[in-house]
Amino acid sequence: MAPKKGDDTKHDEYLKGIKHDGLRAVLAGVADRDPDQQEFLSAVHEVAKSLEPVFDKKPELLKALEVLCEPERQITFRVPWIDDKGEVQVNRGFRVQFSSALGPYKGGLRFREGVNLSIIKFLGFEQTFKNAITSLPMGSAKGGSDFEPKGKSSSEVQRFCQSFMTELHKYIGDRRDTPAGDIGVGPTEIGYLFGQYKRIAGVWNAALTGKGLGFGGSFIRPEATGYGVVFFAEAALKDRDDDLKDKRCVVSGSGNVASYCAMMLLRKGAKVLALSDSKGYVYVEDGLTEDQLKQVLEIKSNHNGSLEDFDGGKYVGDRAKPWEIDTEVDMAFPCATQNEVDEEDAKQLTQHGCKFLFEGANMPCTSSAVEHFEKEGVLYAPGKASNAGGVAVSWLEMVQNRSGLSWEEEEVESKLEEIMKGVYESAKSAAEEYDTNLAAGANIAGFLKVADAVMAEGAV
């Protein structure tokens, strides 16, 4: 069947770099449909560009991409809640169920000011290929709200979560769709959401992952994304007869992913020179100690905590980014948010000697930053491969819940390590087969798994 025709002459800028005619038409159709969804369109463009060699060999799979660019279902809903002054506040909730081709929908929830449909769709689209490359039977989804937990009391967060779940419960369940955490949604929020789910659904099932250890959570889920990035980096370095010992690393963020990425880097003998938050960064020339990292976790255990209160290193405020630190850097791990590494940041990193960049966050590097890294020969690993450890352990949590068992910490960690090595190998072998780089290899490996299922299940 011919691909959906969009008018590609209207989208010159968006289609820059795309040569394949059929692909241009599909992308123009996506841009026609949602011209204002910048984050989503940019994620689609990045994946599509790297799939050109696939469509040269297997043009029939273009139809699968067209199908995968449109979510199976997108739900937006009103979330009214009462603040501490007794006044009613209203936020908007989202759940975008992208693809169930490989299994029940799976993906996190983000609570943050400014969250909109474009951001949730970009995250859900990325999740599709991320979940596929793990080879675990998971579909993809993402959700959240423009509710900002920073500055709210814990009772306000609780009331918001209960109202959010009062609507969301209609669409989730352990064989249907299983949300987890993301920015602004940690164990506390998951606890409130899970409590409300049970209250309304009247059943105990693994409708959410990232639960507390005492009520169905898995060891290592809080650590999984950060640990997983480091396991991925270790596999990539091993392949180059190298290792993490004494590597000088810059990590951005200081939340869930960043802290545990830093923790595992320390365990591997690397040095963590900096961590950041949205207001600035801390820099320790010889690398943070384990006690200093624990201090960061303590500060950030409260939504309102700031690195300004960190005692031990140099603090730079004014929203400065850690990529600017004027010292030798071997590796960068952006673990905060999307578009936090732009071309200028990328140039600063390579001027300081950076040779490796592993994304802990989802799409933290802009496309021009990625182009710069590629030009400079930096090994660049996209989040949809290198941060897949979080969702992988979420799946292990679901398996434990279904079997009624609880595995030891070492067992979960070693399964996570094996899964991350497998993700690296899948990206690498697709890159070799299609004669491309690791980032494109990750897109190709994920896409082929989900596209084959889409076609086998009858795409239309």
Ligand SMILES: NC(=O)C1=CN([C@@H]2O[C@H](COP(=O)(O)OP(=O)(O)OC[C@H]3O[C@@H](n4cnc5c(N)ncnc54)[C@H](O)[C@@H]3O)[C@@H](O)[C@H]2O)C=CC1
């Ligand atoms: N939690 C998880 O399991 C997974 C998270 N991710 C991604 O990792 C990233 C971080 O998520 P979490 O650690 O879970 O969130 P979090 O809410 O625990 O932490 C986010 C951190 O980023 C900082 N931050 C926010 N905006 C910033 C900015 N502009 N510059 C510097 N720092 C900034 C915040 O201060 C906070 O310390 C997000 O992109 C998320 O989508 C990806 C895979 C799984």
Ligand SMILES: O=C(O)CCC(=O)C(=O)O
């Ligand atoms: O654990 C999960 O289900 C989802 C994690 C997530 O949102 C992500 O990988 O970006």
